[in-house]
Amino acid sequence: MPQELIVGLDIGTTKVCAVVGEVREQQVDIVGLGVAPTAGGLRKGVVVNIDHTVRAIRKAVEEAENMAGCEIRSVYTGVAGTHIQGVSSHGVIVIKDREVNQSDVDRVIDSARLMVSIPSDRTVIHTLVQDFMIDGQDGIKDPVGIHGLRLECRVHIVTGANTALNNIYKCVNKANLEVSGIALQSLAAGEAVLTDEERALGVALIDFGGGTTDLAIFTGNSLKHNAVIPVGGNNLTNDIAVGLQTSLANAEQVKKEYGCCLNALEEEGETLEIPGLGGRKSRNLTRRELAEIIDLRLMEVLELIAKEINRGGHGNPVLAGTVITGGSALVAGLPELVDQTLHLPSRVGYPLVAGGLADVIQNPAYATGVGLVLYGFRKQLQQYSPNSWWPSRRRGGRVGLWGRIKKWFQEVK
Numbered sequence: 001m002p003q004e005l006i007v008g009l010d011i012g013t014t015k016v017c018a019v020v021g022e023v024r025e026q027q028v029d030i031v032g033l034g035v036a037p038t039a040g041g042l043r044k045g046v047v048v049n050i051d052h053t054v055r056a057i058r059k060a061v062e063e064a065e066n067m068a069g070c071e072i073r074s075v076y077t078g079v080a081g082t083h084i085q086g087v088s089s090h091g092v093i094v095i096k097d098r099e100v101n102q103s104d105v106d107r108v109i110d111s112a113r114l115m116v117s118i119p120s121d122r123t124v125i126h127t128l129v130q131d132f133m134i135d136g137q138d139g140i141k142d143p144v145g146i147h148g149l150r151l152e153c154r155v156h157i158v159t160g161a162n163t164a165l166n167n168i169y170k171c172v173n174k175a176n177l178e179v180s181g182i183a184l185q186s187l188a189a190g191e192a193v194l195t196d197e198e199r200a201l202g203v204a205l206i207d208f209g210g211g212t213t214d215l216a217i218f219t220g221n222s223l224k225h226n227a228v229i230p231v232g233g234n235n236l237t238n239d240i241a242v243g244l245q246t247s248l249a250n251a252e253q254v255k256k257e258y259g260c261c262l263n264a265l266e267e268e269g270e271t272l273e274i275p276g277l278g279g280r281k282s283r284n285l286t287r288r289e290l291a292e293i294i295d296l297r298l299m300e301v302l303e304l305i306a307k308e309i310n311r312g313g314h315g316n317p318v319l320a321g322t323v324i325t326g327g328s329a330l331v332a333g334l335p336e337l338v339d340q341t342l343h344l345p346s347r348v349g350y351p352l353v354a355g356g357l358a359d360v361i362q363n364p365a366y367a368t369g370v371g372l373v374l375y376g377f378r379k380q381l382q383q384y385s386p387n388s389w390w391p392s393r394r395r396g397g398r399v400g401l402w403g404r405i406k407k408w409f410q411e412v413k
């Protein structure tokens with residue numbers, strides 16, 4: 001059985017967040033949360049200052065330990081940044097005994113991996129199986145036991161720069177923690193905010209964080225394409241600070257309190273007083289002007305996302321639309337702006353959890369942290385039962401396990 005506590009550690013550009021999940025009666029309850037500002041430890045999703053990052057990890061973990069009343073020794077953590085690359089590959093083997101067994105499955109996945117040359121400065125983070133084909137028949141999720149001559153599989157391989165990955169390990173270890181596993185942040189966020197139907201039909205998950213905006217396209221229950229755009233909520237704050245000649249702290253506060261997209265403007269004439277820099281006199285700004293600054297930057301990001309969806313969406317239609325998560329998903333009017341620019345129905349993705357911490361954790365900024373717990377849970381289940389099924393999620397978030405079996409667990413890492 002999976003161990004009782006599973007901890008997700010999301011090391012983000014603006015904050016580190018530790019989420020403690022407790023496996024209880026075949027469900028995962030979130031029982032602890034700790035958050036600490038990264039304070040310059042990361043830039044655009046990548047560690048740039050070890051000491052600052054370690055300090056933030058310790059602080060977030062201590063807070064989560066206090067809340068959960070436990071000692072945290074190991075964590076599942078995430079990775080992001082523009083060094084991440086995804087590539088599709090295809091493997092083919094001859095089925096030795098004319099009936100597929102587990103070693104054939106392992107071999108065909110290996111052959112798909114070998115078809116792609118991975119430079120020595122990169123590491124494979126995930127090899128995600130899309131589907132298998134036997135003698136040309138595609139769409140097979142579980143090939144074991146099927147008769148045939150030729151076994152093929154399609155995989156999506158996610159790699160990252162060794163240096164960036166090593167720095168994550170280094171920070172976690174220096175904070176006296178072990179790394180139980182590492183996952184692409186957007187893959188983890190998908191675990192927390194997407195429904196089974198969306199993953200099956202096709203969905204574009206947009207994690208609009210502080211430093212980066214990550215895109216992950218899922219169809220047929222698996223990740224098909226991923227991309228990282230090096231623009232996030234911090235750029236919005238920066239634009240506001242430059243536009244209004246005020247400090248980043250003021251700009252951040254104004255953004256959170258009054259910022260919205262043009263489509264969500266209610267009192268456009270309302271004037272805000274923005275303190276000037278270094279004792280300069282304050283400036284007045286209408287809410288419409290603020291919304292224009294925000295819209296301009298968001299449109300730029302969405303244009304880049306649209307290009308990526310077209311690139312990665314080739315043959316992978318996102319029929320269910322988009323789900324926006326990450327802290328910047330809270331900008332009022334963003335789903336409508338996404339609807340208008342991408343012509344896809346959108347919603348904000350809140351982590352699906354229940355229990356005592358439900359209202360605290362139901363914030364899109366915690367999607368990756370919660371997702372890492374669910375990812376860890378999935379990994380542990382697979383350890384105990386390699387051909388296990390991935391449990392479906394009840395809306396409201398607790399993970400129903402054995403009794404709510406739904407889908408073939410098609411991911412191999």
Ligand SMILES: Nc1ncnc2c1ncn2[C@@H]1O[C@H](COP(=O)(O)OP(=O)(O)OP(=O)(O)O)[C@@H](O)[C@H]1O
Pocket residue numbers: 011012013014015016044045080208209210211212213232233234237252255256257259325326327328329330331332364365366
């Ligand atoms: N209510 C709000 N309105 C607008 N923006 C918000 C709001 N709350 C948070 N944000 C923005 O969300 C961003 C942080 O999001 P999040 O916590 O998902 O980022 P992160 O995980 O630290 O960074 P990344 O994933 O890019 O590495 C910040 O830019 C913050 O200003």
Ligand SMILES: [Mg+2]
Pocket residue numbers: 012013185209210326368
């Ligand atoms: Mg993030």
